Amino acid sequence: MNRVLMSKYGPALAGTIIGVIAALLVKFGNPGNMGVCVACFTRDVAGALGLHRAGVVQYLRPELAGFILGSFGSALLYREYRPRGGSSPMIRFGLGFFAMVGALVFLGCPWRAYLRLAGGDLTAVAGIAGLTTGIAIGIMFLYRGFSLGAARQNPKAAGYFMPLLAIALLALLVIKPLFGAEGTGPIFFSAKGPGSMHAPLIISLAAGLLVGWLAQRSRFCTVGAIRDLIMLKDTHLFKGIFAFIVAAFLTNLALGQFNPGMEGQPIAHTMHLWNFLGMVLSGLAFTLAGGCPGRMFIMSGEGDSDAGIFIMGMLVGAAFAHNFSLASSGAGVGAYGIPATIAGLVFCLAVGTLFMNRVD
Amino acid sequence: MEIKTVDARGLSCPQPIVETKKVLDKISGGRVEVLVDTVTSRENVLRFGRNAGWQGSFEESEGFFKVILEK
Numbered sequence: 001m002n003r004v005l006m007s008k009y010g011p012a013l014a015g016t017i018i019g020v021i022a023a024l025l026v027k028f029g030n031p032g033n034m035g036v037c038v039a040c041f042t043r044d045v046a047g048a049l050g051l052h053r054a055g056v057v058q059y060l061r062p063e064l065a066g067f068i069l070g071s072f073g074s075a076l077l078y079r080e081y082r083p084r085g086g087s088s089p090m091i092r093f094g095l096g097f098f099a100m101v102g103a104l105v106f107l108g109c110p111w112r113a114y115l116r117l118a119g120g121d122l123t124a125v126a127g128i129a130g131l132t133t134g135i136a137i138g139i140m141f142l143y144r145g146f147s148l149g150a151a152r153q154n155p156k157a158a159g160y161f162m163p164l165l166a167i168a169l170l171a172l173l174v175i176k177p178l179f180g181a182e183g184t185g186p187i188f189f190s191a192k193g194p195g196s197m198h199a200p201l202i203i204s205l206a207a208g209l210l211v212g213w214l215a216q217r218s219r220f221c222t223v224g225a226i227r228d229l230i231m232l233k234d235t236h237l238f239k240g241i242f243a244f245i246v247a248a249f250l251t252n253l254a255l256g257q258f259n260p261g262m263e264g265q266p267i268a269h270t271m272h273l274w275n276f277l278g279m280v281l282s283g284l285a286f287t288l289a290g291g292c293p294g295r296m297f298i299m300s301g302e303g304d305s306d307a308g309i310f311i312m313g314m315l316v317g318a319a320f321a322h323n324f325s326l327a328s329s330g331a332g333v334g335a336y337g338i339p340a341t342i343a344g345l346v347f348c349l350a351v352g353t354l355f356m357n358r359v360d
Numbered sequence: 361m362e363i364k365t366v367d368a369r370g371l372s373c374p375q376p377i378v379e380t381k382k383v384l385d386k387i388s389g390g391r392v393e394v395l396v397d398t399v400t401s402r403e404n405v406l407r408f409g410r411n412a413g414w415q416g417s418f419e420e421s422e423g424f425f426k427v428i429l430e431k
Binding site (some may be wrong): 007150224 | 369373377381384397401
């Protein structure tokens with residue numbers, strides 16, 4: 001199995017299994033077309049920790065802890081655990097922040113953009129077009145020497161932070177400390193809405209661990225796939241997302257979860273321009289940071305603290321997105337979603353321009 | 361024979377490939393050594409080099425890999 005995952009068939013095999021898992025997680029209780037959504041899940045974790053108080057999106061998604069721990073275990077086993085960091089961490093925090101803002105304007109990360117398509121949600125097409133555009137803009141900067149600088153090797157223990165954080169989140173999910181003034185909090189769990197919809201803990205965790213392991217071995221990346229295709233005409237990673245979409249589509253079809261159309265799609269809106277621009281922002285931020293949000297979780301498990309910082313930026317970005325009414329809902333974009341998207345694009349374009357400094 | 365070296369250690373994806381490509385695009389043959397520090401970058405540079413028609417191999421050094429591309 002490991003040999004196949006490391007071969008040229010690796011991303012396609014991983015994509016197929018992850019696509020099936022994603023559709024099954026919806027069957028087991030996750031929200032529609034949200035079997036796996038790295039951005040939505042991070043937003044739910046931010047809510048569960050009380051960083052934002054949007055009551056419908058609060059749950060400590062164990063899939064995310066699984067991603068980190070699955071990758072950590074795999075990296076240890078195959079001697080790829082390599083603590084590293086120090087490549088413009090503050091900028092990476094900002095990129096994570098705005099990647100999340102863009103994702104919450106669209107209502108999903110690249111993973112969910114593909115899963116929305118695989119569930120028949122045609123509003124995802126504008127998002128995927130935006131994602132591709134954002135990646136293409138990122139490539140322009142990469143070709144002009146964009147770099148956030150080299151990371152350095154860190155002491156062995158530096159990489160333990162994210163796996164320990166994953167374990168802490170799992171512990172909070174199991175212990176459910178609810179000693180706040182109103183009989184709820186410090187951990188919050190949605191009673192209704194997407195946050196209340198989830199597969200059983202053990203299934204979500206097992207799925208997360210498996211996805212973490214598969215993605216670590218195969219380097220599955222939903223942004224790198226499009227980047228390498230456009231930039232290098234290399235289809236290696238693209239086969240992964242192609243297989244991911246097809247597998248999720250076929251599983252959805254078999255489970256009666258495929259509902260083609262634009263209107264009334266789960267956790268999606270029909271403001272196409274902002275679906276597009278939200279994902280331009282996300283796609284650009286992910287490309288400048290070096291990978292999709294899932295890949296960031298995987299790399300953080302391998303000991304990459306720059307990826308860990310990016311995730312912290314996403315977490316804080318999610319909190320701001322809800323506290324400042326930047327996030328969209330089924331009704332459309334949030335009150336300040338549009339200026340936030342524009343601010344994010346300005347930030348990313350500034351980062352792209354100011355870091356075109358790598359000399360030959 | 362002149363050996364060209366690309367130090368791509370610590371760089372995020374896909375910068376090791378971008379740096380390698382810059383060098384390979386300028387020459388028609390020879391030996392290029394690319395230093396990387398993750399297995400992922402090692403595989404990526406090897407795959408890129410082989411797709412571009414170069415022979416690829418690698419050596420492991422203290423804390424990093426030396427990917428060797430020859431044509």
